[in-house]
Amino acid sequence: MDRLNLFPDTTTIEHGSLTIGGCDLTNLADQFCTPLYLYDRATLDNAVDAYQTALAEFYPGVSGLTYAGKAFLCLAIAEWTQQHNMWLDCTGLGEIAIAVAAGVPRERLLAHGVNKSMEDLEAACEHAGVLVVDNLTELQHLVEISRHRSMPDLWLRFQPGLAVETHAYTQTGHAGSKFGMDALQILQAAQLCREHALTLTGLHFHQGSQFRDPTPLARGIDRALDLVQKIGFGAGWTLSPGGGWGVAYHEDELPQPDLADYARLVAGTLVRGCKERGLSLPRLHLEPGRGLVARAGVALYRVGAVKQIGDRVWALLDGGMADNPRPALYGSRYSALPVRDPERPAKEPVWFAGPYCESGDVLIEELLFPELREGDLVAVPVSGAYQLSMSSNYNGGRRPAVVWLDHGHVQVIQARELAEDLFRRDHRLVKPAGTV
């Protein structure tokens, strides 16, 4: 069944029930309640292996992997990145705090962010080995900060003025995007670094997320190398063409985009481009988020009610846009399987909606599905990236628990939010003195 190929590598059907990482999903739902997010360790590890193998195969120079924490970050995930010696990309003080609490060492902490506050910059200077500068104002702040403290190495974020094919909201490198600096600003930034003895060691750009045609990256790399030639980096410089390689979310999008196509193009363009310009080969850093964690994650929901209105069958789930805003934000398409007897034949198209007060709270539209009834469990694959990290408390929704499935062992890595958590930051109104 094609749909099964969207699920984590360890997924099997045992005694008529979906099983992941050696754990039966019905038991997990009974034990930890739904909605529940599962991360399969074996699939996470396999994804890292795939990236490292592709880099080793196609790039003759030094290379490394940075996990983009924005896809999903918690202490356990940060710890897992260190078990693989990956760098961790943190956006701002909040993600830096998670990385530090998880024990990520300075030399593997990369600080990103557009419009970093002074607190973000101070935290990055305190804890990061590399800080990626988004704009000239930020660089001026860094010059000030450098007067009273030691500084991380700096990379500059280049806006190549080139898009990749993806949803408009996940394009980042096109002209008109808010991210990074144009070529002229990059040269001014490099000059400022020289004047103030800031250590500039790399250039970064990121053209977008969830693309499956790598060819636009070739022009991005060429434009970046033209700049590198003008800047004149020393040996051991780094080029980071970001992340963004896509994954299939729906059976219509299978097979999964081939990582070799991506790595071959990036590495090949870089080697050729450096040779043509007489540049030394840089350290190549890829920065995937989704590509490492999306497929390892599964969202598990329970059906509250099934109702037919007109010719449409609705399955109402106990989670939706508060834990997964992607369909509402980007019109993202998902697939799903019933946990009980997942191979039984499909009966009819079903619309899966959540419990929230928005007509846009529809997780999946018109998916051919077997008959469902109240209490059934539905598993949504490819739920590991940009879901919980963009989740909300809309309608008082409490974020789901997250469990880590490690070859038959289960561990809660994030507890379910409680109702009390919803007003933990709140203060009751204080009556002004003299009023009754």
Ligand SMILES: Cc1ncc(COP(=O)(O)O)c(C=O)c1O
């Ligand atoms: C600077 C940067 N690096 C890496 C990523 C990770 O992208 P993805 O999760 O698609 O691999 C993003 C996502 O937008 C990004 O903005």
